[in-house]
Amino acid sequence: MKKNSKIYIAGHKGLVGSAIWKNLEAKGYTNLIGRTIDELDLMNPALVSAFFATEKPEYVFLAAAKVGGIVANNTYRAQFIYENLMIQNNIIHNAFVHGVKKLCFLGSTCIYPKEAPQPMREDCLLTSPLEYTNEPYAIAKIAGIKMCESYNIQYGTNFVSVMPTNLYGPNDNFNLETSHVLPALIRKIHLGLCLENGDWDSLRKDLNLRPIERINGTASETDILSVLTKYGVRKNANTVEVEIWGTGTPRREFLWSEEMADATVFVMENVNFSDTHNKGDKEIINTHINIGTGKDVSIKEVAEIIKTTIGFKGNLFFNTSKPDGTLKKLTNVDKIHQLGWKHQIEIEEGIEKIYRWYTNL
Secondary structure, eight states: OOTTOOEEEETTTSHHHHHHHHHHHHTTOOOEEOOOTTTOOTTOHHHHHHHHHHHOOSEEEEOOOOOOOHHHHHHSHHHHHHHHHHHHHHHHHHHHHTTOSEEEEEOOGGGSOTTOOSSBOGGGTTSSOOOGGGHHHHHHHHHHHHHHHHHHHHHOOOEEEEEEOEEEOTTOOOOTTTOOHHHHHHHHHHHHHHHHHTOHHHHHHHHHHSOBTTBOTTSOHHHHHHHHHHTTEEEOSSOEEEEEESOSOOEEOEEEHHHHHHHHHHHHHHOOGGGGSOTTOSSOOOOOEEESOSOOEEHHHHHHHHHHHHTOOSEEEEETTSOOOOSEEOBOOHHHHHHTOOOOOOHHHHHHHHHHHHHTO
16 A cells, blocks of 8 residues: 555444554555445445445455444344445445455454364364354354455455454443443443442543433433443442353453554555465465454453452452353464564553543543
């Protein structure tokens, strides 16, 4: 990519897209374009085609997606598979039709089987059944990988796919109805701290920024306490308790979103489709690239790190009647290391950084 190349970041307001935009600007790229959901409905084929015909981007980062945590994935199964398939089909196909030089498709490590050998290598894709709770989302992302591979093989395009592990960072989703585990824990423990300290000003500020089921900071204390209780932040006689789904034993790998952006830009600058497989292979498969830290931590350990970081002294209650999801999800990151990229930010530093970002909003 040249510094004045026209680069389209689909999903440029989201967690990863905004970090990619920031990374590109910092590296001197000057011709970035993005469209909000109100400006361009990526599920509408005619509108996406018209956008590509008019704007003629040379490079595309496909970071737009419908995403959510275990509850959202399991509840909105039809929306997760339909919306993600539509978004990626429209963008990938139009990138081919309109001669985009390179596209980077961002997926997720939930593409791997529930019982995948740990750490998960790229070649364990499609070797056994997926985790049920996020199966529709995973199938959509697998379809995106295969679409990129297929267009490359048939049409000679240069579309690469990267599979990030669990991400967190600035512009994350802290909606307790749809968020992933780490931002949900950050917010719930922060709200618990506010209750613990009797800091109603901070609590109301939080709810004004991010209402919960339409309950904002102007609501009565009774209504606020009621909705917090529903989402597992409870004030008892002598303490405050924060409920966490599951046993706390599942292990997860977490990557700072700005590092994911750096890895993605690195791939776009340095890696072509031909670099992702052995030349002469009769079957070109598993060309995607895992992006992660290669290190994992239990949900309980994450919660304890957050608790210590923000100074919450209440109780953490693990509701074992709720699902754990996959017990271990750790990526093998040998491929991205061999290509020349490695993470720098560890989980303790990342939690401190995201909490500072969250409370300074």
